[in-house]
Every structure is written in structure tokens, then in C-alpha cells.
Amino acid sequence: MRGPVLVIDDDRKLCGLLTEYLATSGFEVLAAGTGDDGLRLLRTEHPEIVILDVMLPGMDGFEVCRAIRRESAVPVIMLTARGDVTDRVVGLELGADDYLAKPFEPRELVARIDAILRRGRASAETWSFGGLKVDPSRRSAAMNGEDLALTTAEFDLLELLIRGRGRVLSRGHILDGVRGEAWDAFDRSIDVLISRLRSKLGDDPRHPRYVRTVRGAGYAFVGSADDDA
Secondary structure: OEEEEEEEOOOHHHHHHHHHHHHHOOEEEEEEOOHHHHHHHHHHHOOOEEEEEOOOOOOOHHHHHHHHHHHOOOOEEEEEEOOOHHHHHHHHHHOOOEEEEEOOOHHHHHHHHHHHHHOOOOOOOOEEEOOEEEEOOOOEEEEOOEEOOOOHHHHHHHHHHHHOOOOOEOHHHHHHHHOOOOOOOOHHHHHHHHHHHHHHHOOOOOOOOOEEEEOOOEEEEOOOOHHHO
16 A cells, blocks of 8 residues: 555545545545644654645645645645636645646546655765755755755755756756646746745845856756865
């Protein structure tokens, strides 16, 4: 059995359907109908990934996502209203790793889950850029010895930028590398993710040490590796 996957949604019928469908794909499923119950399960059961609906009674999905990010880097897929770009942007800004618009095909959700969990690929190399240390095998990044607690999407972005060091990566290239072809692109998604990463790196976009914006072209990693000296 894979998982567990934590589904936080007050739609009991949907939770039941997802529990059955995800079980056929080998996942153990935990279900919660409120944000408070979901956070309790998060702390006791330590799921591999969270499926979080925006529209929840009491504490809404945005508040739950904010609470999750205060204590965990577990991947979060948010369920939003179809076509509501505002919800998607807000979710990304709060630290969600992906989103899926309702109604959706359960097999698409499974594909999104698998894509996120596959990103934990191993690598023997590590990188050091002054105070920034990145270990792809552990999927960890630290600044001056302090863990940056990057989310799955943030780490994927940082790794992609570092591996492309010396090149300008377009938004389309970053979108494919971080999200995959199933991701429904909208212009602000990558910009929001870049902003989140810069914030954790303490990087000033006006005087970047790590991530530079190339107007009209994309983004480039400009950090100086210790072994370049």
C-alpha cells in the first residue's frame, strides 16, 4: 500500500469516490471534512501528500494551506473552482504545489500525485553557492546552516535553475520542468513560484545573488559556485 494521501474536503461523496479510486492505485487514503480535522491528521499520520479543497466550512482551504506551511513542507494539491485563476494564484502564493479544477477526472489526480512523488529522484551531487547549500538526493536546501523548508515545487524550481546555470530558462521551459505537461499554464504561476523561492533565499530581485529576471526571456540562476573560485 502506498501513501498515505490526506484528502481534506467536506464533500462526503467525493471523498468516498477518491478513497475508492486512490485505493485501486495502491494508496492508503485519510479523509477529513474540516480544516481542523485535516490538520490533526496531518500531525498524527504524516501523509505523503495532501489534497485540499478551497471551499471548506469554518477554516477555508487557504487558511488550512497557510497553517500547513507553518509546520510542514508536505506537497499540497489544491482543488479549485474551474476557471478561477484568482484561487489558483492565492493557493500558489500560500505554498501549494499544484492545483486541480473541479470537476476533474480521478485518474488525472492520480497522475498529478505520481508526478509530484516522482520528483524525489536521487542524485549523488551536491551544490554550494556561498551560504546556500543544496543536496538533491535529500531534496534539502539550507542558507548559512538554516534549513529553508522548501516545498516540493520550490525545490524543483531551484534544482531546475541550478542545473540550467549559465542559461536563461523561459517560463515555458520552467513550467514543463516543474509542473509537467498536465499543468494548466497561466502567466502568473511561474512568477508566483519564483517570488516564493526568492523570499526564502532572501534574494533581492533588484540586486539578485541567485535568481535574475531576464526581461522578456525568463529567469537565470546567477549564484557563484564555491568550486568556481
